[in-house]
Amino acid sequence: MSAVVESVPSRSDAGGTVDRNVSFVRRMLKQPVTAVCSVALVIIVFSTVLAPVIAPFGPLEQDLLNAHSGPSAQNLLGTDQLGRDIFSRLLYGGQVTLLGVFQSVVVCTVIGMVLGVAAGALGGWVEVATMRICDILLAVPGLVILLVVLAIFGQNESAAMITFGIIMSPTLIRVVYSATVAVREELYVAGARVAGLTSRQIMTRHLLPAIAGPALTQISIVAAVSCLAGAAIGFLGLGVAPPNPTWGNMVNDAQMAIVLNPWMLVPTGGIIAVVALSLTLMGNGIRDAYAGRSSGSTSAFNWRALLARVTQKETIEPRETETSTEIHRASAVLEVDSLSVALPKGGDEVKIVDGVSFSVAPGESLGIVGESGCGKSMTISGVLRVPPLGAHISAASIAFNGTELTSLSEEGMNAYRGTGIGFISQEPISSLNPAYTVGHQLTEAVQLHRKVGRAHARRIALELMTRVRLPEPEVVANKYPHELSGGMAQRIAIARALAGEPKLLIADEPTTALDVSVQAEILDLLSDLREQSGMALILVTHDWGVVAEACDRAVVMYAGEVVENADVRTLVRKPKHPYAQALLRSSSVGTAPRELLPVIPGAVPPPGSWPNGCRFADRCEFVEERCTSAPIRLVHTADDTSARCVRVTPILQGVK
Amino acid sequence: MIGVIVRRLLLAIPLMLIISLIVFVLGTLAPGSVAESMLGSSATPEAVAELNRQLGVDRPVLVQYAAWLQGAVTGDLGMSISGGRPVVEILASRMAVTLSLAVGALLVALLLGISIGVLAAVRGGLIGRAVEVLSVLVRGLPNFWLAMIAVLFFGVTLMWVPVSGYVSFGESPIEWAHALVLPVAVLGLSEAALIAIVTRAEMLSAMRSDYVRSVRANGYPWKRIVFKHIGKNAGGPVMTMTSLVFVGLLGGTILIEQIFAMPGLGAQMVASTQTHDLPVIQGLAVFYTAMVVVVFLLTDVVHGILNPKVVAK
Numbered sequence: 001m002s003a004v005v006e007s008v009p010s011r012s013d014a015g016g017t018v019d020r021n022v023s024f025v026r027r028m029l030k031q032p033v034t035a036v037c038s039v040a041l042v043i044i045v046f047s048t049v050l051a052p053v054i055a056p057f058g059p060l061e062q063d064l065l066n067a068h069s070g071p072s073a074q075n076l077l078g079t080d081q082l083g084r085d086i087f088s089r090l091l092y093g094g095q096v097t098l099l100g101v102f103q104s105v106v107v108c109t110v111i112g113m114v115l116g117v118a119a120g121a122l123g124g125w126v127e128v129a130t131m132r133i134c135d136i137l138l139a140v141p142g143l144v145i146l147l148v149v150l151a152i153f154g155q156n157e158s159a160a161m162i163t164f165g166i167i168m169s170p171t172l173i174r175v176v177y178s179a180t181v182a183v184r185e186e187l188y189v190a191g192a193r194v195a196g197l198t199s200r201q202i203m204t205r206h207l208l209p210a211i212a213g214p215a216l217t218q219i220s221i222v223a224a225v226s227c228l229a230g231a232a233i234g235f236l237g238l239g240v241a242p243p244n245p246t247w248g249n250m251v252n253d254a255q256m257a258i259v260l261n262p263w264m265l266v267p268t269g270g271i272i273a274v275v276a277l278s279l280t281l282m283g284n285g286i287r288d289a290y291a292g293r294s295s296g297s298t299s300a301f302n303w304r305a306l307l308a309r310v311t312q313k314e315t316i317e318p319r320e321t322e323t324s325t326e327i328h329r330a331s332a333v334l335e336v337d338s339l340s341v342a343l344p345k346g347g348d349e350v351k352i353v354d355g356v357s358f359s360v361a362p363g364e365s366l367g368i369v370g371e372s373g374c375g376k377s378m379t380i381s382g383v384l385r386v387p388p389l390g391a392h393i394s395a396a397s398i399a400f401n402g403t404e405l406t407s408l409s410e411e412g413m414n415a416y417r418g419t420g421i422g423f424i425s426q427e428p429i430s431s432l433n434p435a436y437t438v439g440h441q442l443t444e445a446v447q448l449h450r451k452v453g454r455a456h457a458r459r460i461a462l463e464l465m466t467r468v469r470l471p472e473p474e475v476v477a478n479k480y481p482h483e484l485s486g487g488m489a490q491r492i493a494i495a496r497a498l499a500g501e502p503k504l505l506i507a508d509e510p511t512t513a514l515d516v517s518v519q520a521e522i523l524d525l526l527s528d529l530r531e532q533s534g535m536a537l538i539l540v541t542h543d544w545g546v547v548a549e550a551c552d553r554a555v556v557m558y559a560g561e562v563v564e565n566a567d568v569r570t571l572v573r574k575p576k577h578p579y580a581q582a583l584l585r586s587s588s589v590g591t592a593p594r595e596l597l598p599v600i601p602g603a604v605p606p607p608g609s610w611p612n613g614c615r616f617a618d619r620c621e622f623v624e625e626r627c628t629s630a631p632i633r634l635v636h637t638a639d640d641t642s643a644r645c646v647r648v649t650p651i652l653q654g655v656k
Numbered sequence: 657m658i659g660v661i662v663r664r665l666l667l668a669i670p671l672m673l674i675i676s677l678i679v680f681v682l683g684t685l686a687p688g689s690v691a692e693s694m695l696g697s698s699a700t701p702e703a704v705a706e707l708n709r710q711l712g713v714d715r716p717v718l719v720q721y722a723a724w725l726q727g728a729v730t731g732d733l734g735m736s737i738s739g740g741r742p743v744v745e746i747l748a749s750r751m752a753v754t755l756s757l758a759v760g761a762l763l764v765a766l767l768l769g770i771s772i773g774v775l776a777a778v779r780g781g782l783i784g785r786a787v788e789v790l791s792v793l794v795r796g797l798p799n800f801w802l803a804m805i806a807v808l809f810f811g812v813t814l815m816w817v818p819v820s821g822y823v824s825f826g827e828s829p830i831e832w833a834h835a836l837v838l839p840v841a842v843l844g845l846s847e848a849a850l851i852a853i854v855t856r857a858e859m860l861s862a863m864r865s866d867y868v869r870s871v872r873a874n875g876y877p878w879k880r881i882v883f884k885h886i887g888k889n890a891g892g893p894v895m896t897m898t899s900l901v902f903v904g905l906l907g908g909t910i911l912i913e914q915i916f917a918m919p920g921l922g923a924q925m926v927a928s929t930q931t932h933d934l935p936v937i938q939g940l941a942v943f944y945t946a947m948v949v950v951v952f953l954l955t956d957v958v959h960g961i962l963n964p965k966v967v968a969k
Contacts, residue, residue, distance in 0.1 A: 033910070045685070047891030105937075108899055116691055136671055136674060136675075137947050138900065139671060139903060139905040139945070139952060140903070140945070140948075141903050141907050141910075141944050141945075141948060142903075142904075142905065142907055143906075143907030143910050143911075144910070144925065144940070144941055144945075145935070145941070146938055147910070147925050147926065147929045148679055148682060148929075148941055149682065149931050150929050151928065151929040151933075151934065151937050152682050152683060152685060152932075152934070154908065154932070174889045192756070206967075213699075220793075224795065224796060228798050228799075231798055231800075232798070232907075232911055233801060233913065235798075235800050235914075235927050236911070237926070238912055238926070238929060251798070251800065251801060251804075253931060254804070255915065256809055256938065258804060258807065258812070259812055264806065265801070265804060265808070268806075269798060269801030269804070272801065273796060273797045273798060276795075276796040276797070276798065277792070277793070277797065280792055280795050280796040281792060281796070284792065301779070301780065301860055301863075302776070302777055302778060302779060302780025302781070302860070303777060303778040303779075303863060304778070304779060304780060304781075304782055305780060305881060306863055384873045386872050386873045389864070398853065410878070411877075412874075413873075414875040414876075414877060416875070416956070417872075417873060417874055417875030418873065418875030419873040422874065423870065423871050423873035424870075425869065425873075426865060427949075430866040430867060431866045431867055431869075431870040432867055433867045433871070433885050433888075433889070434867070434872075434889065434963065435884075435885075435888040435889050435892075435962060435963050435964070436888070445874065448875070448877075448880075449875070465765070479711070480964050494871070496870075496874065497874060499874075500875065501872070505875075567864050608669050617667065636684050645763070645830055
């Protein structure tokens with residue numbers, strides 16, 4: 001087969017981690033909610049610590065004549081059943097409750113960090129043992145164990161909260177563990193150890209920054225849960241005993257007087273809620289700041305958002321290919337005119353596909369070829385209307401057998417997807433649902449598209465499996481996708497796409513993920529199926545050999561636009577666009593075995609930074625001034641070819 | 657599938673053993689002996705030693721544990737120190753209350769959580785945001801406090817439901833349901849949020865998957881994709897979360913039983929904690945763990961049915 005043309009990644013993320021940590025705190029405090037919560041927590045913690053100074057009354061100071069009074073200037077938050085000042089009692093009670101939170105968090109943090117890092121960094125039996133202990137602890141009802149400890153250690157609140165820290169540690173261990181494993185794998189790739197760094201350097205330079213965000217998030221959640229658990233103990237009348245106040249036993253007092261003085265519920269439960277909520281929200285804030293995104297950014301995503309926006313636009317580019325493809329066009333299975341696909345980026349839209357036009361005749365095989373990042377797959381996504389989230393598709397026309405698809409609704413599209421146009425994707429195994437047997441999935445597709453009964457559909461499904469040359473269809477049908485090889489899974493995916501007997505099959509890099517020997521088999525299969533059924537085929541590929549072998553025509557794409565559209569024999573013999581020429585040279589098509597293949601220097605310009613002139617100009621050996629001044633038009637030439645190059649005519653003259 | 661059940665059961669046994677051993681060992685660490693607390697401070701050291709010998713607590717911990725275990729296997733969890741009744745009898749008389757509460761709340765949490773999660777994943781927008789806000793609120797607010805506010809509103813002000821108490825199903829199914837409505841609703845609601853979050857997150861991640869794109873491109877109707885294809889894949893992680901939610905929910909029953917004055921295991925647990933009644937506490941801890949083990953087993957089986965890849969691992 002032929003060589004694969006892959007461009008070098010344009011940007012490296014090497015500086016990412018350092019950058020992230022510098023702005024981490026700043027970004028966190030920029031979130032108004034997180035900032036407010038942090039301030040509230042600081043105020044609450046300091047006032048409880050300074051309770052003896054701030055509190056207007058002692059925690060046990062009674063005034064029986066003034067029991068159950070509401071808020072007043074003297075008693076800011078009212079008084080309880082013994083006329084004690086609730087505000088003062090909350091300040092003193094907070095000392096117990098917050099100390100408990102502190103004890104629990106410290107224990108949990110120490111255990112979580114040590115075991116998490118150890119399990120992640122050391123691996124082996126340490127990893128296995130730690131994870132087993134986590135599984136067991138996660139199955140333990142925390143409050144039950146708290147009560148056991150309280151029963152045994154005689155209402156010792158500290159013992160209970162320390163125990164609670166231990167019970168909560170598995171959640172932190174898991175978070176730290178997975179962050180450590182991620183770093184370990186990253187380091188393995190980066191070869192930091194080989195570079196001579198000591199393990200302490202590795203720790204401080206890579207591990208701590210990577211763990212800090214997820215761990216802090218989890219720790220604030222643990223703090224919130226500990227606060228609630230500590231309050232629960234007090235509420236149950238356990239732990240520090242009345243009359244000494246804790247936030248929990250004050251809620252208990254409130255419950256006793258729930259009918260007489262419901263107001264008591266507000267400050268007593270309220271302070272617990274404020275602290276626990278603030279801690280939870282801070283956790284969210286840390287998570288968001290760490291991930292470098294604004295809070296609640298996922299709420300924009302849902303099934304509806306997945307359905308792409310489609311607008312019909314006027315043709316931008318004059319149809320210079322009109323005369324030539326008129327024969328095609330009259331009877332074309334699929335005719336795409338000026339298709340653009342844009343993706344959202346920072347409040348803006350960036351075009352990935354820019355005014356692509358092509359058509360496929362019945363029974364014809366069209367290749368769409370180009371390097372990665374040229375917009376080939378996105379073009380297909382645009383035609384089938386299954387692009388990534390938030391995409392905007394626009395086209396002058398996408399016509400299937402004369403029916404305009406752009407004006408159809410999502411439901412309307414479904415009348416053509418599957419039955420008119422079949423689709424197979426690049427990753428065969430992940431394109432199948434992991435939760436159903438392949439037989440079930442095929443039967444379902446047949447039932448959906450052919451409106452037949454289940455038993456009948458199952459028979460057709462088995463026939464389809466035979467058609468795609470799967471051995472022992474009955475056996476394979478009962479297997480799940482993960483039990484199949486890539487080649488077998490791709491055959492199933494092809495069979496599923498054939499279930500609706502489509503007029504056109506679109507295959508997006510169908511062989512890229514497969515072994516070389518299997519690649520040829522799948523290509524043969526696709527060609528044979530096409531001959532048998534007379535359906536048309538669109539084959540998206542970066543592999544020039546696949547085009548040469550399996551296609552009649554080819555569209556060469558570069559940086560989101562078509563740069564050449566030609567008959568494959570013409571294209572392979574005499575490509576007109578310099579990019580097509582370079583692609584052909586860098587593939588093994590027509591070269592002697594073992595000859596070194598030249599590589600195209602440079603990389604495809606990323607979407608959003610396309611130059612105004614020729615987009616290939618940077619990498620083109622023939623570049624001249626007029627190339628970069630204005631957009632280049634697609635020029636039609638003789639032998640039914642069009643190319644987007646100012647030199648097209650000179651090349652033709654050279655041939656003649 | 658039977659293989660899965662057997663394997664999980666085999667894993668459950670060490671879990672039960674470890675939990676009971678921890679509780680047992682902790683029990684022996686308690687300051688003062690059982691005999692001392694039974695005989696009072698005026699007892700002579702000889703009398704204490706004699707009773708200790710009779711109770712068998714002068715033997716090594718592991719021997720005691722083995723004896724306890726032997727009894728536990730045959731359904732004998734010892735005697736309550738304070739009441740003198742067999743622990744098994746106490747458990748049996750109270751488990752119906754706690755089971756009604758826990759199972760009811762779990763069902764509410766599942767039904768509500770999954771519905772809200774699916775709705776948020778499909779419609780997004782306001783509902784999606786509401787789920788996020790709700791999840792933070794419910795995690796942050798003390799559920800015993802919410803329960804009391806609910807009692808105040810529905811019980812005291814509106815008088816729709818009894819403020820407290822419990823009527824057994826055998827006595828009157830209608831009153832049983834009536835007494836359970838509020839506690840089950842409060843407990844279920846506070847756990848529903850967690851299930852809703854996981855449901856939504858799992859469905860959203862499935863929506864980005866390659867197989868959903870493939871079936872969309874092949875013209876499957878959206879209801880079939882969302883409810884069948886995405887639903888079955890999201891179901892597994894939701895089951896895992898359900899088992900964890902149940903653990904939290906059991907802790908919740910202790911508080912809820914206290915607030916609604918329900919004569920369940922949790923109320924017994926609190927009472928026994930105050931009287932240091934170790935045999936009862938050991939029995940209760942083991943029973944709670946057994947409930948968790950059963951729920952883990954059930955959710956594992958459902959997970960295995962939903963996602964066979966898990967079984968293969």
